[in-house]
Amino acid sequence: MTDQTYSFVDPTLQPHLYTQSYASNKQIEGVKILPIRAFQADEGDFSEVVRFSNGGKLEGLDDFEIRQINRTRLFPNSIKAWHVHERQDEVWYVPPSFHLVAGLWDIRVGSPTLNHTMKFVLGSNVSQLLFVPKGVAHGTVNFSSQTAELFYFVSQQFNLENPDECRIHWDHLGADFWKPERD
16 A cells, blocks of 8 residues: 555554556557647537648648548447457547547557557547557447447448458456446
8 A cells, every 4th residue: 555654544544545646657559649629618619620631631640541430329338349450540539528438458469568558538528539550459438327429530441341350359358447447
């Protein structure tokens, strides 16, 4: 627990005290978070979800070319995981009115962050884009009591006869991976 003593705390609780870690987690190689500017006004708000350069490339991800835009809904308390693509990169967007937790797992042979995982919140009153490179397994969980939506921009068009997708069972890392962290 902690080596520090807090004189204002009941001595029987001292052995159970701990300090939460605020150290930043190691980022998976190639994963990027791109903030989106949001503008507030009396009547509501406005956000530019994506901007394109004159060459049609997504600003902030110059090598990413959008080939298709998809939307998925997650019902309350549902998990969609694990998915992985050999050729397809993705950019995720969760509108700020929704709340989803994204999970990423680097399973790329030779990656400096092989087997590293990340979890973070998307939506929840924040506008941002998440770049998921090919080879990084990904999924999401909806802890809320309402249906949530995720929009994702992909670098490959879906081909029903030759889908660039494979899956790993949702609890391969243990069911606890998808549980909310509790303090």
